[in-house]
Amino acid sequence: MASFYGSFDYSVDAKGRVNIPAKFRKALSPEAEDTFIVTYGSENCLEAYPKDVWNKRIADLADHLPRTPENDKWLRFISGTSADSVLDVQGRIILSATQMKYANITKNVTIVGNIKGYIELWDSERYKEYIGATMKDFDTSFYAVEDQLAKMGQSAQV
Amino acid sequence: MASFYGSFDYSVDAKGRVNIPAKFRKALSPEAEDTFIVTYGSENCLEAYPKDVWNKRIADLADHLPRTPENDKWLRFISGTSADSVLDVQGRIILSATQMKYANITKNVTIVGNIKGYIELWDSERYKEYIGATMKDFDTSFYAVEDQLAKMGQSAQV
C-alpha cells in the first residue's frame, strides 16, 4: 500500500475540478486505475481513496462489520454520499457541488496525504486553522501517542 | 458484484418513468439484461435490484431461509409487491402508482446507489431530510465504525 505524505495547495475551477499532486499520482498502483473514490471524512473534510485501497476497505466492511441497524445506516450513508472520479488527462478529479458544500470548499483546496493510503481534501482556510490549533497541542499529543504505542507492545514500535 | 455509488436527482414524468443514472447503467452486468426488480425497502424507500443480483438473492432466500409462518408471510408479501421493469431506449424504468404511493414519490426522485449492489429510490424531499438527520451523527458513527474495524483485527487495518 502506498503512503502519502505532505500537503499541497490547489484551486477548484468552475467545473469543480481539482488537481491531484503529481507526487501522489506517481505513487498510485496500477490497480487503482487512475480512479479515486471521494467520500465524507471527519472534521468536515473529504477523503479520497485510490480505487484499490477503497475496494479493500469495502471488503473489510462487508466481512467484519456486524449487521446492526446503526452499521446499515452508516453503509447506506456512505454509499449515497460517495462518488468515484477518474483522473482526466491533466490529472484532476471532479468534486460535486454537494461534496464541496460539505467541506466548505469554495476556491482553494489543500490536499493532505495520509499515511494510511488515502488523501484528504480541505478548504485551505479551514485547514490552516485546524493545523494551527493542532500545533498548539503537539507536545501533549506526541507523548500521548508514544505512551499508547509503548503499552501496545513491541510490534507497534517501528 | 457491481457496487453503486452516489446519489442523483431525477423527475418522474406523467407516465411514471424514472431515469436510471447513466453511471449505474454502465455498471450493469450483461446478465442483468437491462432489467430491474423494484421492491419495497426500509424507511419507505423503494429498492431496485439488477435482475442478476435479484436472482442470486432469491436463491439465497430459498436455500437458507427457514420455513416459518413469519418468513412465508414475508416471502408472499415480497412476491406480490415486487415488479420487474426493463429499461427503455432512454434508460428509464417505470414505477407503478402503488409503488410511488408507498415511497411518497410525486415529482422528484433521488436515486441512491448502494455498495451491496442495488439502488434505492426516494422522494427527493424525504431523502434530503433523512440524510440531513444522519449527517448530524456523522462524526460519532464514523469513529464507531472505525473502532469496530480496528477491533476486528489485522486485515481491517489498511
Add this chain to the structure above:
DNA sequence: TGTTTTTGTGGGTAGTTGTGGGTTAAAATG
C-alpha cells in the same frame, strides 16, 4: 544561465444524457 520538460489552470466543442411528447399496438371494458 539558458533550454527543455513537467505541472497546474483554463476554456471550447462534440457527444452523451435527461426529459417530454406523439403514435401505434395491446388490453380492458361494456
Add this chain to the structure above:
DNA sequence: CATTTTAACCCACAACTACCCACAAAAACA
C-alpha cells in the same frame, strides 16, 4: 364486437459532461 383505456415504442431537443487542446508557471537539466 366496438370502444375506451392502457402500455410499449419511437423520435426530438435542450442541457450538460467528458474530452480535447492551449498556455503559463515552475522545476529539472545541461
